[in-house]
Amino acid sequence: MSAHSHGPEDAMEAHHAHSHGHEASHGTFKSYMTGFVLSVILTAIPFYVVMADVFGDNKLAAGLVIMGFAVVQIVVHMIYFLHMNLKSEGGWTFMALVFTLLLVVIALTGSLWVMHHLNTNMMPMSPDMMRNVP
Numbered sequence: 608m609s610a611h612s613h614g615p616e617d618a619m620e621a622h623h624a625h626s627h628g629h630e631a632s633h634g635t636f637k638s639y640m641t642g643f644v645l646s647v648i649l650t651a652i653p654f655y656v657v658m659a660d661v662f663g664d665n666k667l668a669a670g671l672v673i674m675g676f677a678v679v680q681i682v683v684h685m686i687y688f689l690h691m692n693l694k695s696e697g698g699w700t701f702m703a704l705v706f707t708l709l710l711v712v713i714a715l716t717g718s719l720w721v722m723h724h725l726n727t728n729m730m731p732m733s734p735d736m737m738r739n740v741p
Contacts, residue, residue: 633690634688639688642686642687643687645683645687649679649680649683652676653673653676653677685704
C-alpha cells in the first residue's frame with residue numbers, strides 16, 4: 608500500500624480544507640425554507656393580481672406591481688439561495704452584481720431611447736404605401 612491513502616477520511620479532509628477561508632455561509636435548512644416560502648408568496652401574490660383582475664383595466668398599475676414583486680423576489684433569491692452579501696468573497700461578488708446591473712440599465716435605457724426616437728422620427732406609412740414596399 609502507498610503512503611498516501613485515498614479513503615473517505617481524506618475526502619472529508621479535502622472538503623473541509625477547501626471550504627475554509629470563505630466568509631460566505633452555505634446556508635441552513637431553515638434559511639433555505641425561509642427563502643422557499645418567501646419565493647412561493649412572492650409568486651402567488653402577482654398570480655392572484657392577474658387572475659383576480661385586481662386592477663381592472665389599469666394594466667400599468669398591474670405591471671408595476673408585478674415588476675415590484677419580481678425585484679423583491681430577485682433579492683430574496685440572491686440572499687437566501689446564492690448567499691450574496693457585502694462580506695462574501697471580500698465584497699467582489701457584490702461589486703460584480705453592481706457592475707452587471709449598471710450595464711443592464713445602460714443597455715436597456717439606450718435601447719428604449721433609440722426605439723423611442725426611431726418611432727418618433729419615422730414617417731407614418733399608410734396601407735397603400737405598405738403594398739408598394741418590396
